[in-house]
Every structure is written in structure tokens, then in C-alpha cells.
Amino acid sequence: MPSPKNKIQDELLAQLEAHHQNHLPFVIFKYPGASELKAILQSDASLNFTSNFTEPGFVFSPFDDGQRTILLRPDDVLIAKLHNTELPKESSLRQHIEDQKEASRYKKLVADAITAIQQHDLRKVVLSRPIEVATANSAINIFNQLSREYPTAFCYCWYHPKVGCWVGATPEILLKVQGAQFTTVALAGTIEKSGTEKPNWQAKEREEQQLVTQYILEVAADLGIEVNSSEAQTTDAGALWHLKTTLSGKVQPEQIASMIRSLHPTPAVCGIPLKESMYYIEQHEGYPRKFYTGYLGEIKEGSQREIQLFVNLRCMEYREGKAIVYVGGGITRDSDPEKEWQETIAKSRTILKVL
Numbered sequence: 001m002p003s004p005k006n007k008i009q010d011e012l013l014a015q016l017e018a019h020h021q022n023h024l025p026f027v028i029f030k031y032p033g034a035s036e037l038k039a040i041l042q043s044d045a046s047l048n049f050t051s052n053f054t055e056p057g058f059v060f061s062p063f064d065d066g067q068r069t070i071l072l073r074p075d076d077v078l079i080a081k082l083h084n085t086e087l088p089k090e091s092s093l094r095q096h097i098e099d100q101k102e103a104s105r106y107k108k109l110v111a112d113a114i115t116a117i118q119q120h121d122l123r124k125v126v127l128s129r130p131i132e133v134a135t136a137n138s139a140i141n142i143f144n145q146l147s148r149e150y151p152t153a154f155c156y157c158w159y160h161p162k163v164g165c166w167v168g169a170t171p172e173i174l175l176k177v178q179g180a181q182f183t184t185v186a187l188a189g190t191i192e193k194s195g196t197e198k199p200n201w202q203a204k205e206r207e208e209q210q211l212v213t214q215y216i217l218e219v220a221a222d223l224g225i226e227v228n229s230s231e232a233q234t235t236d237a238g239a240l241w242h243l244k245t246t247l248s249g250k251v252q253p254e255q256i257a258s259m260i261r262s263l264h265p266t267p268a269v270c271g272i273p274l275k276e277s278m279y280y281i282e283q284h285e286g287y288p289r290k291f292y293t294g295y296l297g298e299i300k301e302g303s304q305r306e307i308q309l310f311v312n313l314r315c316m317e318y319r320e321g322k323a324i325v326y327v328g329g330g331i332t333r334d335s336d337p338e339k340e341w342q343e344t345i346a347k348s349r350t351i352l353k354v355l
């Protein structure tokens with residue numbers, strides 16, 4: 001990877017707008033907690049795929065086709081300090097008016113899934129929906145706002161002329177590898193914040209999150225990888241709380257590609273059992289997820305290999321003047337369709353707030 005060139009934030013954003021207008025691929029991102037923006041620019045419009053996650057660059061994977069993970073080549077790498085400009089105190093949240101038809105459709109989708117869970121082997125299935133809204137903001141501008149609004153999220157704007165443009169602020173790590181050390185998380189359970197008081201998690205959310213932890217432990221055991229796991233803790237994701245267990249351990253370089261492929265998709269975005277829930281989603285969800293609930297992130301080469309991949313949540317697809325925001329939630333036998341509907345509305349605010 002070429003050494004990063006230092007830029008001033010506005011200069012960097014302007015260079016990317018120009019790259020975008022020239023229909024050339026790029027990604028700009030901010031790591032959780034970081035005060036720096038980083039951009040990877042590819043100098044031609046070729047569409048390349050990673051073979052085994054060893055090539056340096058930035059990978060972008062769809063939900064349902066892990067073999068075709070796109071790789072952006074780092075022909076140019078730019079960094080800039082993130083300005084800490086205060087956002088207006090008054091939230092400029094765009095109220096998206098949900099029509100009643102969509103509410104009934106989604107609640108029926110959830111109710112049918114609950115029935116399927118009661119009658120079949122399915123234990124959990126994650127269902128989701130797209131929300132289309134008009135926006136006058138550019139994709140890079142939306143990314144810039146997200147980076148300021150969500151300091152603890154991984155924020156990004158990704159573009160390839162042959163694929164499209166995606167923007168997001170995700171709270172979920174898929175896999176982080178630094179040298180021989182790896183970290184992943186089991187993230188599930190959602191409660192909208194009301195004040196600063198941490199929530200009282202109910203058995204339903206605890207069980208749903210525990211299923212994800214259990215699944216990751218089984219995947220690691222199958223690969224012969226030992227894992228240390230934390231207690232489940234409440235974690236902050238903008239206006240939402242989630243339940244999170246951190247899992248870590250040691251991984252050999254030759255195990256990394258299989259670990260990524262076995263971890264994706266986790267039951268946090270698909271379900272349990274995996275095949276049945278994947279099939280249920282394909283049959284019933286009624287739209288293609290594309291890159292929503294896929295994963296993305298940087299691969300650095302060198303003696304200390306470093307990989308940081310995130311699950312593509314709280315994201316949108318950007319098309320000229322239009323944002324398609326994707327939101328979903330895990331359904332178990334104890335789910336309530338009305339609450340699940342409200343959960344998708346709460347999750348959509350992450351993006352709607354900055355449009």
C-alpha cells in the first residue's frame with residue numbers, strides 16, 4: 001500500500017467529489033473512535049475481487065455471495081484530520097412518513113416468521129426492509145455528517161462505477177486481526193435510548209444475543225481456534241443500545257480467510273440455523289439485500305498483517321437524489337410484530353438524521 005498523503009479535510013473531500021464525478025472507484029472511512037479520515041482511491045474503473053484476503057486494499061462483500069468480494073486497489077491513499085465542528089444542537093431529523101400499507105406489510109412478514117419459527121426448525125431469522133427517501137445531499141457530504149455524528153461507529157462512503165455507491169455508520173465488527181490476535185463481537189438486541197440510563201434487558205433479547213455468541217464459539221471450535229469471551233455488555237450505537245459480547249483469541253495467518261468466510265453471515269444478520277434462515281430470507285423478504293448485511297473493511301499488508309472488517313449495517317445505497325436506507329431486526333418466537341416495526345423505524349433514524 002502506498003504511504004498515505006496528508007490532506008486537509010475539505011481538500012480531501014473535494015478530491016473525492018472529483019474522483020466520483022470522473023466515475024472512478026474510491027472509499028473514504030473513519031474507524032470507531034478515530035479522529036482521522038482515510039481514503040483509498042483506485043485509478044481505473046476495473047472491477048477486481050479478492051481471492052483470499054491477502055491483497056492489500058479495501059474489501060466490500062454482498063450479503064449472499066461471499067465468493068465475489070470486491071477489492072478496491074489502493075493506488076492512492078489519503079488521510080485527513082477530522083474537524084470537530086459541532087453539529088447543530090437541534091436535530092434536523094427528517095421525518096420519513098411511513099405509509100400504513102408498508103407497516104401492515106412488514107408486520108405481516110414478521111408475524112408469518114414467528115409462525116414459521118413455532119412450526120419448523122427455524123430458531124431465529126433476521127428480516128429487513130428498504131426505505132426510499134429523496135435527498136439533496138451528496139454521498140460524500142452524508143458520510144462527513146455521519147463521521148461527526150457517530151464517533152464510535154465505523155463510517156464510510158464506498159463507490160464503484162460498475163456497482164454503485166453505499167454510505168453507512170455501523171456499530172458491528174465482523175473481524176479484526178492484528179498480528180496473531182483477533183477480535184470479533186456478538187451483537188444483537190436493540191433498545192431505543194431514552195435518557196442516559198442503561199436498559200434492563202429482557203430474557204428475549206438476552207437469548208437472541210446468546211444465540212449469536214454460541215454460534216461464533218461453534219464456528220471457531222470447528223476451525224480449531226480457541227476463544228476468550230467477555231460477559232454480555234450494553235453498548236452504545238447512536239440513539240440505540242445493543243447487547244454485545246467481545247470474543248478474542250489467536251489466529252494463524254492461513255486461518256484468516258476461512259474464519260472470515262465462516263463468520264459471515266452471523267445469526268446477527270441472518271439467523272439460526274444458517275441455511276434455513278438464509279432460505280427463509282430469500283423466499284420471504286421480497287427484495288435483494290445486495291451489500292446491506294454484507295461486510296467491508298481495510299486489509300493492510302506488511303510484516304504485521306492487519307485486517308478490520310465491519311458488518312454493513314445502518315447503511316444506505318445512494319443513487320442520484322435518492323437514498324435507499326436498509327433496516328432490519330432479529331425475529332424469534334417471542335418477537336412482537338409492532339415492536340419489530342418500531343425497531344426498524346428507530347434504526348432508520350441513524351441515517352435519516354443526516355440526510
Ligand SMILES: C=C(O[C@@H]1C=C(C(=O)O)C=C[C@H]1O)C(=O)O
Binds near residue numbers: 126269329331
Ligand atoms: C439487522 C440489523 O441489526 C442487527 C440486528 C439487531 C437486533 O435484532 O437487535 C441488532 C444489531 C444488529 O446485529 C440492522 O441494523 O439492520
